Amino acid sequence: MFWKNIKSFFAACLDLLAPRCCPGCDVEHPAGFDGFCEVCEPLLERLNSKQDKAPAINAALILYGGPLAEGIKSFKYKSRTDYAKALRSLLCEQVHTYQPLVDIVVPVPLHARRLRQRGYNQCALLARAVARSIKKPLRCGVLLRVRDTVPQVGLGGLARISNVQGAFRATNDVKGLRILLIDDVRSTGATLSESAGALRAQGAKKVYTLVLARGD
DSSP: OHHHHHHHHHHHHHHHHHBBBTTTTTBOOOOOOOOOOTTTTTGGOBBBTTTTTTSSTEEEEEEOHHHHHHHHHHHHHHGGGGGHHHHHHTTTSSGGGGGGTTTTEOOOOOOOHHHHHHHSOOHHHHHHHHHHHOOOOOOOOSSSEOOOOOOTTTTOOHHHHHTTTEEEEEOGGTOOOOEEEEEEESSSSSSHHHHHHHHHHHSSEEEEEEEEEOOO
């Protein structure tokens, strides 16, 4: 109880020093609230088809667009890591279904140069919450981005596929394991396909992919 009270006290202090904001519109939240505001939340278009819904092999939770798109872009490109908690909460809505099906959780990696520039891998921040939620190990080092590709944003379908070909390599630590691969957005699926292929090439038994948002 003591440590819980201490944690709550410091959380309240953090709210005063750096108030939490809605990822969709950046409006300040009431103290202690995380998530999308009452205006943005109804605009999140959750996906419920069988092919999207976890634990599908390639699952996605929400259609990319509107407030979610704004939140993800700020999270990735504008260092708004304060949005991580709200986005992680969305991603974890269905992850319990993977608990008996996977052995480890793996984020799609950034190239070392991009990681130095950005200072964090947004997929790893999301994957950490997923791993904690289903009580599985988070393994960030078993999948590597060995080629520094240009951003996929703005590229057409064929260009996206070509851009990431051969960009990933897995270690043999994944042999025989069932893996939950985490990314933030899936558009053509080229990045996830290459990543999953690299894991399977090193003997992964099965690879599930889960993304927060699916583009049209």
